[in-house]
Amino acid sequence: LHTVTLPLPDEAATAALGRRLGAVLRPGDLVALRGDLGAGKSALSRALIRSVTHEDAEVPSPTFTLVQTYDTAIGPIWHFDLYRLSGPDEVYELGWDDARAEAVALVEWPDRLGPLLPPDRVEVTMEHDGPDARRATLTGHGTLAARVATADWT
Ligand code: ADP
Ligand code: MG
Incomplete structure (x- = not known):
């Protein structure tokens, strides 16, 4: 398994990583x-989404709504915060199948997916x-192993 460790000394460094992720x-x-x-x-998610929409885009945390969707230059992005999910199957009510079929999914608290966590993913x-x-x-x-291994993260 190919792992990359990146120091992020300040929030600008986190934003730069978001932009690199958005590009791959x-x-x-x-x-x-x-x-x-x-x-x-x-x-990190906010920086990523802004880099493929526009820099002053509203990117609210999905803490309460559980999901926020965006139309972006790389296609739809669905940003999930599953902290409050009561069980894995509840993601279907949030539109999980549509997200997986056509979008980039950014998932905070992915353990909430249980067995629905897909094997092909970037952690x-x-x-x-x-x-x-x-x-x-x-x-x-x-x-997604090869994509992470070959991308330039610095
Ligand atoms: P999470 O979604 O993991 O709960 P948030 O992104 O909501 O965390 O909050 C991170 C907080 O830490 C924000 O208030 C942000 O301004 C602050 N922060 C300070 N330094 C950094 C950094 N290097 N990278 C990301 N966030 C940082
Ligand atoms: Mg969060």
């Missing part, structure tokens, strides 16, 4: 975003490394 994703891809509350999962784990510093670990699984 295609419809049908899923990114599982892991890390504690405040680790920067939503900040991004964000960790605190000081008040304004974070560390990101990227791993490509299944068909």
